[in-house]
Amino acid sequence: MNGGAVWWVFFYALSAFTLFNALLVVTGKNLFKCALHLMLVFLGVAGLFLLQGAFLLAGVQTLIYTGGVTTLILFAIMLSEEVVGRQRQLVSRGVSIGISAAICFLGIALTIFGTAVAQLPENYGVHIAPVAQFVAEASHLPMGNVRAVGVALLTQFLVPFEFASVLLVVAVIGAIVIARLAGGK
Amino acid sequence: MDELTVLLGYFASEMVLAIGGIAILVINFTSPNVKGRYLGYLAACTVGVSAFIMPWQGWFVFEAQLVRSTLRPFFSFCLSPDMYATYFKFAIAIGMLITILASLDYVEARLNGVSAELYALLCFATLSMSFMVSAVELITLFLAIELTSIASYALASLDTSNPRSVEAGIKYFLTGAAATAVSLYGMSLIYAFSGTTNLREILNMQTEVGAQFPHLILVSLIMVMASLGFKGALVPFHAWAPDTYEGAPTPVTTFLAAASKVAAVGLIARFMIYGFSESLELWRPVISTISALTMTVGNLFAIPQRNIKRMLAYSSIAHAGYMLIGLAAVSQAEIDFMMGKGLLERTDVAMTGFLLYALGYAFATGGAFTVVLAVSHLLGTEEIPEYDGLSQRMPHLAWALTIFFLSLIGIPPFVGFFTKAFVFAGAIYSGLGWLSIVGVLNSVVSGYYYLNVVRHMFLLPPKAQSVERTAPSTDAALLIALLGTVVVGLLPNPFLQWIRDALNGVILMLR
Amino acid sequence: MHYLVLSALLFSIGIYGVLTRRNAIAILMGIELMLNAVNLNFVAVCASLTPNQITGQIFAAFVIVVAAAEACIGFALIIAIYRNFAKVNVDDINIMRW
Secondary structure, three states: OOOOHHHHHHHHHHHHHHHHHHHHHHHOOEHHHHHHHHHHHHHHHHHHHHHOOOHHHHHHHHHHHHHHHHHHHHHHHHHOOOOOOOOOEOOEOOHHHHHHHHHHHHHHHHHHHHHOHHHOOOOHHHHOOHHHHHHHHHHOOOOOOHHHHHHHHHOOOHHHHHHHHHHHHHHHHHHHHHHOOOOOO | OOHHHHHHHHOHHHHHHHHHHHHHHHHHHHOOOOOHHHHHHHHHHHHHHHHHHHHHHHHHHHHHOOOOOOOHHHHHHHEOOOHHHHHHHHHHHHHHHHHHHHHHHHHHHHOHHHHHHHHHHHHHHHHHHHHHHHEOEHHHHHHHHHHHHHHHHHHHOOOOOOHHHHHHHHHHHHHHHHHHHHHHHHHHHHHHHHOOOEHHHHHHHHHHOHHHOHHHHHHHHHHHHHHHHHHHOOHHHOOOHHHHHHHOOHHHHHHHHHHHHHHHHHHHHHHHHHHHHHHHHHHHHHHHHHHHHHHHHHHHHHOOOOEHHHHHHHHHHHHHHHHHHHHHOOOHHHHHHHOOOOOOOOOOOHHHHHHHHHHHHHHHHHHHHHHHHHHHHHHOOOEHHHHOOHHHHOHHHHHHHHHHHHHHHOOOOOHHHHHHHHHHHHHHHOOOHHHHHHHHHHHHHHHHHHHHHHHHHHOOOOOOOOOOOOOHHHHHHHHHHHHHHHHHHHOOHHHHHHHHHHHHHHHHOOO | OHHHHHHHHHHHHHHHHHHHEOEHHHHHHHHHHHHHHHHHHHHHHHHHHOOOOOHHHHHHHHHHHHHHHHHHHHHHHHHHHHHHHOOOEOOOOOOOOO
């Protein structure tokens, strides 16, 4: 995956961009600006997907997150403002608990990565999953490829794929029922 | 048997549920004049038919093993509708059937505008819960948990004109979404050390790679437990439960307590045993701690409650704790039996108790909430002091509630006695004597607040003299719950045989 | 490995956001950060450990789908909350004891 120096330059630039914007999302004072920074985080993550060769996923991320979820958030902010455009001041409470929980998690995660994940043999997952073998053979193309994702979705992951459609139906019904005007049908 | 038959058999009960849910929505859309009540009957029929199909489905899938099929490997990679799953699906469907029958009156009176959506969402929730207990693959499992959650969020806040219902919804949603994110991180760690999402392959990888990194497995399991524990309202993740149970419309509370929790514990047991039995000694302390905490916190907080929904919320938290004793006390012989090797000894009763507990709990809690729903509909109250003298006003409700409570305490001859006896005995045989002591003490404590309600109903004078009649649908729900509570208690043998088949059937779905 | 550290950092920023924010919308933004961190994990693990499979990317795709569905429900709930309470601060939404 590592394509030399250029790859690393891109990786560090995108990481710094993503983390910087993520920090602004959780510390910013203006909810509207936070949402815009969140959009930049989504874009940064999409870039990081590209670096790993996950092209389809980068596209999906851009469309759904940057396009869809951000718009939803902006709508929610505007619909829950008393006066549109008034700056909503955000307060953060329990900062010490938040910081300690975050550091705690980070410590555990890094310890695990240092001791366990780093020692896992490279490509050790190659020999497993006979079903996945079929998918790999059927696609005959390097990973990250749209065709490989398509083949996997319609064979190995057919059940979750179909199931996701039920999930979307339920989410739409649920959202409509909750957001309707109470009293009016 | 041809390929199509096999596939239909795989998804028979789920297809019934999906068709039923969509039919309710379509009927409501095309002919808005159809009464909500009839949609409720349709939903009850759907769930009832699927409950009737489920036990046969397990046998069918067993037979279909022998049929060659090109598509089946892809299904059995993700789903295993084996007899373990069908047992839990049956318990869930029974819980849902009681829920729907009991809530017809309540919904007609208070939620008439959204009855179609309510019944449709209940059908879809049943569908997703049956996927929850049959999923053997992380993506399917995750989607099933999420679909159940999303349906529950929407159901909990269905009464949008009532601030309490909306508050219940947002609390449930925020905790749930955070728990999902944490458990997804855990799943990504599992994927990192195993390279696969199929539970069976994860189990194989543990013997190869995972054994070197016990803390990696432990941390990922604990993180995944965030979401599973959230669905089952186990103690570190239970904060949402009392408020949501109290604030949500009572039919939804019934669904959350009687069905959703059963699905969650069924899922936890399958996840731990099917995917992580190689790491048994790692998670046994975690599960037994959670179990002890859940029982104790649930019972202690239930004592001072005056709202009966809130009291039953805490009591149902406690019951999830008792059930987990069975999982914490699972013995190696039982795991081998579930993996298709060896036989059960006389002492291997922990998992039997676990499964029987799930069924008995669904009957008794569903029944208790049926009474709560009926009283709430007829008298318009959910406060325990208002239950004074219920035995004179509506004697059958009072007697039924007493039986359900006696079963929940664990008094013979009701089913609750056998279930508790099994899990406590299992704990003792597995060397977890302290856990069964905690359990027995908790049962004694729980007797206090259950019998307090009984005291209100039988010993205190009624505040009003009016005598109300319950609807036939409520009586039907009560009858189902009573039959389950009493018959399974008096004649447990056929059920024990079924449970034995269910345990042995976990493994049937090998490729 | 670098990806895993990056995602752990992003995830802990998300945890911080969820724990310290009082506005329901801001809490949801923190949760979205956490979900993005998880997706980075899946994609990185998929690429480095199981290069001939695509499972991690599929998982990430499903996470995106579910996150969108969840956000849809969440913001509908927030609108309902706003209609009932005229504010979206979780501290103020407290008729029942928390």
